[in-house]
Amino acid sequence: MATIWVYAELGPEGVRSPAFELLTKARSLGGRVEAIALGPGAKEATDQLGHYGVERAFVSDDPVFADHPGRPAAHVVGGLVQEHLPDLILFPSSYDARDVAGRLQGRLGVTLMSNATDVLGPDRARTEIFGGTKLVDVELAGPSPRLVLVRPRSFAAEPAEGAAPAEVVTVDAAIPDELLGVRIEERHEEAASGPRLEDAKVVIAGGRGLGGPERFAMLDELAAAIGGAAVGASRAAVDAGWVPYSYQIGQTGKTVKPEVYLAFGISGALQHAVGMKGAKRIVAVNKDADAPILKLADIGVVGDLFGFLPALTEEIRKRRAS
Amino acid sequence: MNIVALAKWVPNPEGTPALGSDYLLVRTGAEGALDPGDEFGVEAALRLVEAGGGEITVVSMGPDEALPAVQRALAMGAHRGVLVTDPTLRGADTLVTARVLAGAISRQPFDLVIAGVESTDGYTGTLPLTMAELLGVDAVTAVRHVEAVDGTLRVERQTESGYDVVTCRPPAVIALTAGANEPRYPSLKGIMVAKQKPLERLSAEELGLSPDEVAPTQRVVAVEDAPPKAGGEIVGADEAVARVADLLAAAKVI
Numbered sequence: 016m017a018t019i020w021v022y023a024e025l026g027p028e029g030v031r032s033p034a035f036e037l038l039t040k041a042r043s044l045g046g047r048v049e050a051i052a053l054g055p056g057a058k059e060a061t062d063q064l065g066h067y068g069v070e071r072a073f074v075s076d077d078p079v080f081a082d083h084p085g086r087p088a089a090h091v092v093g094g095l096v097q098e099h100l101p102d103l104i105l106f107p108s109s110y111d112a113r114d115v116a117g118r119l120q121g122r123l124g125v126t127l128m129s130n131a132t133d134v135l136g137p138d139r140a141r142t143e144i145f146g147g148t149k150l151v152d153v154e155l156a157g158p159s160p161r162l163v164l165v166r167p168r169s170f171a172a173e174p175a176e177g178a179a180p181a182e183v184v185t186v187d188a189a190i191p192d193e194l195l196g197v198r199i200e201e202r203h204e205e206a207a208s209g210p211r212l213e214d215a216k217v218v219i220a221g222g223r224g225l226g227g228p229e230r231f232a233m234l235d236e237l238a239a240a241i242g243g244a245a246v247g248a249s250r251a252a253v254d255a256g257w258v259p260y261s262y263q264i265g266q267t268g269k270t271v272k273p274e275v276y277l278a279f280g281i282s283g284a285l286q287h288a289v290g291m292k293g294a295k296r297i298v299a300v301n302k303d304a305d306a307p308i309l310k311l312a313d314i315g316v317v318g319d320l321f322g323f324l325p326a327l328t329e330e331i332r333k334r335r336a337s
Numbered sequence: 338m339n340i341v342a343l344a345k346w347v348p349n350p351e352g353t354p355a356l357g358s359d360y361l362l363v364r365t366g367a368e369g370a371l372d373p374g375d376e377f378g379v380e381a382a383l384r385l386v387e388a389g390g391g392e393i394t395v396v397s398m399g400p401d402e403a404l405p406a407v408q409r410a411l412a413m414g415a416h417r418g419v420l421v422t423d424p425t426l427r428g429a430d431t432l433v434t435a436r437v438l439a440g441a442i443s444r445q446p447f448d449l450v451i452a453g454v455e456s457t458d459g460y461t462g463t464l465p466l467t468m469a470e471l472l473g474v475d476a477v478t479a480v481r482h483v484e485a486v487d488g489t490l491r492v493e494r495q496t497e498s499g500y501d502v503v504t505c506r507p508p509a510v511i512a513l514t515a516g517a518n519e520p521r522y523p524s525l526k527g528i529m530v531a532k533q534k535p536l537e538r539l540s541a542e543e544l545g546l547s548p549d550e551v552a553p554t555q556r557v558v559a560v561e562d563a564p565p566k567a568g569g570e571i572v573g574a575d576e577a578v579a580r581v582a583d584l585l586a587a588a589k590v591i
Contacts, residue, residue, distance in 0.1 A: 084477075084494075084503075085466065085476065085478075086475065086476075089470070109497070110478060110479045110494075110495070110496070110497075113462050113463055113466070113478070114466050114476070114478055116463060116466075117431075117462075117463035117464070117465065117466025117467045117469075117470070118466045118467065118469070118470040118476075119470075120431065120432055120435070120463060120466075120467045120470075121432075121435060121466070121467040121468070121469070121470030121471045122470050124432070125432075125554075126430065126432060126554035126555055127431060127432065127461075127463055127467070128555060129431075129460070129461035129462060129463055130460065130461065139558075143563065144354075145354060147563055148562065148563055149356075149560055149561070149562060149563060150560070150561050150562075150563050151360070151557055151559070151560050152557065152558050152559040152560075153555050153556065153557055153558070154555070154556045154557075154558045155554065155555055156554045156555070156556065157432075157554035164463070196475040196505060196506050196509070197475045197476070197477055197503060197504070197505045197509075198503065198504050198505075199494075199501045199502070199503050200501075200502045200503065200504055201501065201502040202496075202499070202501050202502075203499045203500050203501070203502070204498050204499040205498065205499040205500070216588075216590050217585070217588075217590050241585065241590060241591055242591070244590075250515070253516065254515045254516035255516070256516060260481070260495050260500075260514075261497070261498060261499065266455075266460055267454060267455060267460075267462070267514075274588045274589075274590055275584065275585060275588045275590055277581075286460070295588070296584055296587075296588055298581050298584060300577075304571075309569075309571065310566070310569065311566060311569070312569050313569055313570075313584065314569075314570065314572055314577075314580055314581060314584055315569065315570070315571040315572070316571070316572060316574070316577040316581070317571060317574075318574045318577070319574075322574075323574070323577060323578065326578045327578050327581055327582065330578050330579070330582045331582055331585065331591055334582060334586065334591060335591055
């Protein structure tokens, strides 16, 4: 019987939601499901893990894992792997988890697959390439455990029926000094107004075709007219420095699944498509009739977005007022 | 500070990628370039060396076609190049690639290795850390700014909601985000001089790697087309506003 571990990340409200998605998937594969949670709040989070079917949780509340990203966690997980020999470890696709998984690949000499959109078994996972137009099944070989980084929102999170509390194992957080060379000195929050991109029912995104940072104000106006819409951006617009990274939707960035996704001046490169193609309805406005995003769109508009945007904003204001 | 800048040759990012019958990305005969994501790393290396001295070695792994990626970095101003090219490395996964690059990097002392956050063609994003682990050094990923202060690296690391200021002692690996700087264009003189710069070609065997160590651990076993999206249409400019407003109304969001 396979033993599957889930690397659970912690946030201000306990376990971050991608871990619940991964635990739900892990349960569906059969076998024993266990979890690792490292950092302040880990012990308190074991109740949440138990609800999602975790039989045993390896935890430590030590702040060393929050202050020194990557290396201490990889050191501890590497030790646990050698002691308990799991078959498969699932990680969320965050920067921090990716760092831990990357180090483990080197330390243990085991295989690591990125960007999985489905896990088919202890040695098989699926990914999507070319902007989600092709599904690729990959067989994972070599020594165990196999490591898989899973894209957020690939699965729904469902609590386990009749779940019992998880057995809690406190792990030793004594980290050798030479693994503490990277230290977080300051944390800066770049607060965005409006709803979070991940939660918004409507997401309005701008790309290179907007032509400059000032044009994002037009998206803000449309968002205000709709009410409760969030504004995001393609990587091209973020790389150009027009909006902060927290706006970014795509492979590197956020995955969104709103009711409606409105894309303005975004070509729809693979990078972007993986972050938004799960939207229920997609509208794309682009001056280039060959832009790949038009193939994803329920409604595509080929034309001048600077004429279209204020007209749409006005129409929505009118409809909402009537 | 002696810096290694990693350079990957990728098929033209604007082009249409293709899979061969072996399910591997077609790389031979394809038009390609230095991964745009790596240009930021080369630029960051140049700026650190211009400010504090030292030399830059460009390290790449790829087929013969990858040579222009190394040459581009040399033309930008890097001092020497290393290209690991070996038919056994075709289809290398990230573990194999990390072993190869770590092997090539550790042949000379280094203070800093700069990589992109993820490549434009494979975008796994795990290589810098796997390599750092094999090299036994610290690493910081998602770096949007780097400077050297009194022998310590001070970097800004992107987070979900902002950024952290992180310190790190060399030797180290950093993964730089696209947009971290404005990569320079090679000058005509740079392009001419690049041809005279030292360039070393290495095989996997010359790095002391056994066939087992370069055997990929991942194999594509099936590829299928995703179900096409149905019902999409292109609407004319005259009706576009009404149609999009109707769609928003149907979705009950206005």
